[in-house]
Amino acid sequence: MDTRLGRRAFLTGTAAAAVVAFDPAGLGWVTSADASPGGITVPGLDGELVVDPESRAEAADDYGHIVHRNPVAVLRPGSVRDIVTMVRFANTHELQVAMRGQGHSTFGQAQVAGGVVIDSRTLATIHRVDADRAVVDAGVQWLDLIQATLAQGLTPPVATDYLGLSVGGTLSVGGIGGATSHFGLQVDNVLALEVVTGDGRLLRCSPTERRELFRTVLGGLGQFAIIVRATVRLVPAETNARVFNLFYPDLASMTAAQRTALADRRFSYLEGQLIPAEGGGWQYMLEGVAYYTPPSTPDDAALLAGLDPASSQISEVPYFDWLNRIYALVEQLKPLRLPGPWINVFLPDAATDVYVTDVLADLAPADAGGVVLLYPVAREEITRPLVMLPDSEVVFLLAILRTVSPPNDADVQRLLGVNRALYDEARAVGGTHYPVGAIPLTPADWRAHYGPRYAEVLLQKRRFDPNHVLTPGQGIFRNP
Ligand SMILES: Cc1cc2nc3c(=O)[nH]c(=O)nc-3n(C[C@H](O)[C@H](O)[C@H](O)COP(=O)(O)OP(=O)(O)OC[C@H]3O[C@@H](n4cnc5c(N)ncnc54)[C@H](O)[C@@H]3O)c2cc1C
Structure with missing residues (x-):
């Protein structure tokens, strides 16, 4: 029995039960209180490996509150060496491991049934x-x-x-x-x-x-x-942000203005929102921001040229406040633990207007609850090969960041079905998904997602993670 971890955990006064060994027969972890000679020793760690119900329950949940897979233990690494140790240990003992950052995925992406979740919050220098x-x-x-x-x-x-x-x-x-x-x-x-x-x-x-x-x-x-x-x-x-909220009467005029603004990169920041309107229908808002540092100031006329909004609101905020604008709201929402069946898809430019019009026609404001984002990006700026995007010079991100309130499983299941249908329709027009949402996917879907790159994905998996130890919650190779 390795007592170093146990001693350290007790010395730090942690209330959590410290793990000292893994019991391969019972597929469970042994704490210092019930360690038996049959357990396999966990090598000494600089941090803590804990099995208490609270820590495991936290690691079996995320921002979506839809999927819950219980790990057998949570590692709070005290060093990079701890992560090496745990990954090697997992390879030897047929365990799976996932790093968990802030747990802001919405569909179990950082969870591991019966494995070990590594909590990265203790490595944050x-x-x-x-x-x-x-x-x-x-x-x-x-x-x-x-x-x-x-x-x-x-x-x-x-x-x-x-x-x-x-x-x-x-x-x-x-x-x-x-x-x-x-x-x-x-x-x-x-x-x-x-x-x-x-x-x-x-x-x-x-x-x-x-x-x-x-x-x-x-x-x-x-x-x-x-x-x-x-x-x-x-x-x-820059120190300042001038924010232009430009409103359009319909989707086509908003996306046309977004394309114009993207083409000459006139804004430092370009997004857009679809906002349920009072009394039904939608508001279409281009959100453009110019960053600047006085005494220089943005040229409003140049920024607005050719965008022709029906109405506009212009405001000023410090740069940091702009970047951090939704933090307080998200922190307020978290304790409500509302399920978040999000869907994020990338659409080729040519298909965007028709696809989004169809989505909005069927999207009840209650099912949009949260935020709906729609904005274009230029494909040429995005260079990493495994971020899969449609084959189109301009690509739109549609993000339906919904919450279910009050929480109920019937609506969650219904919306997961809607997400799946929207995903299929996006794929049919050459779209892809941005994998932070809640779309039920199979390994076959992932194979299609990577398309011609799938062979490279398999090759690199064999090269770097041959035992499929890492991050099963994404469900890319097997259903989690
Ligand atoms: C309120 C909110 C707003 C968001 N806004 C945006 C946005 O504007 N733009 C955007 O792109 N995304 C946005 N996201 C999505 C977010 O970027 C992803 O969900 C991201 O993965 C969450 O980071 P996290 O630290 O919580 O990761 P986790 O949810 O903990 O992990 C995500 C995935 O990455 C893996 N992982 C985590 N850390 C590591 C690591 N160190 N090494 C290897 N794998 C790791 C996990 O195992 C898991 O598979 C938003 C999410 C929320 C909840």
């Missing part, structure tokens, strides 16, 4: 902020990184709309936001990574060192390696 880059642990939240970089007049070029997400979590999926129209996804702005591969190797990779691993891990949905540290690009930050 910002190691350095230099003039053009920052080196951070995967568990760092973007909010904390942005606060640290703004203190030096710098910013990551692309922020997600909500900043309470982990660096590792968004780099595993892509990381899209209003600045993607200029800088691509967050994964396009990474200079180097340190990862633990599925077979337990701690490796550095970058565009010049182990290039294939680098390309595969970014947007790789945790399938090949666990990201433990990232070097992310920084650019000089």
Whole structure:
């Protein structure tokens, strides 16, 4: 029996039961209270491996509150070495493992039935902020990184709309936001990574060192390696944001204005929302933002030229407040634990207007509850091969970020069915899905998702995670 973990856990006064061994016969973990000679020793860890019901229940839940898969233990790593140790241990004992960032997936993507969830929140150090880059642990939240970089007049070029997400979590999926129209996804702005591969190797990779691993891990949905540290690009930050909310009478005029604005990249940030209107129907709002630092000021006339909104609202906010605009709202919503059957699809430009018109015709405001986003990005800015996008110069993201209130399983199941139908329709017009939502998918769907890249996915899986230890909750190779 390895008593080091037990002693350390007790010394730190944790109330959680510390694991000291794995019992292969009972497929369970043995705590210091009931350790038997039959258990397999867990090598010494710098952090904690816990099996208490609260920790496991947290790891069996996420922002969607739809899927619940119980892990047998949760690792709170005290070091990168702990992650290496646990991944190697999992390989030896036929266990599966997933890193969990902030658990803001909506459909069990970071969960592992009967395996070990690694909680990245205990590895959250910002190691350095230099003039053009920052080196951070995967568990760092973007909010904390942005606060640290703004203190030096710098910013990551692309922020997600909500900043309470982990660096590792968004780099595993892509990381899209209003600045993607200029800088691509967050994964396009990474200079180097340190990862633990599925077979337990701690490796550095970058565009010049182990290039294939680098390309595969970014947007790789945790399938090949666990990201433990990232070097992310920084650019000089402006101080102010001028926000243009431009309203249109119909979808076609909004998307036409978005295409015009995207074409010359006139806004620093470009998104759009479909908002249920009082009394029925929808409001169509282009959201464009110009970042600037006084004494220079945005040229409103140039920004609005050719966009012809029916009405507009222009407001001013500090740059940081703009980036952090929805944080408080999300924090307020979290305790309500509302199920979130989200769907996010990427649509080819040519199909967008018809597809979205059909979606809106059938979308009751109650089923939209939350936010519906629609905005274009230029395909050429997005370079990582495993972020699958439609074959179209301009691609629209449609994100129906709905909540079910009051919570009830009948509506959740119904909306999962709707999501599946919308996904099929998106695929039929050349669309793909952005894999952060709640769409019931099979391994065959994933094969279709990767299309011609699927052979490469299989090859890299064999190379870096041959025992399929990592991140089963995505359901890419087997149903989870
Ligand atoms: C309110 C809200 C707003 C959002 N807004 C945006 C947005 O504007 N743009 C956008 O792109 N996304 C957005 N998302 C989606 C979000 O980016 C993804 O769900 C992201 O994966 C969540 O990060 P997380 O830290 O919570 O990851 P988790 O949900 O914990 O994990 C997500 C997946 O990544 C894996 N993973 C986590 N960390 C690592 C790691 N270090 N190494 C390898 N794999 C890892 C997990 O195993 C899991 O499969 C939003 C989500 C919420 C809830």
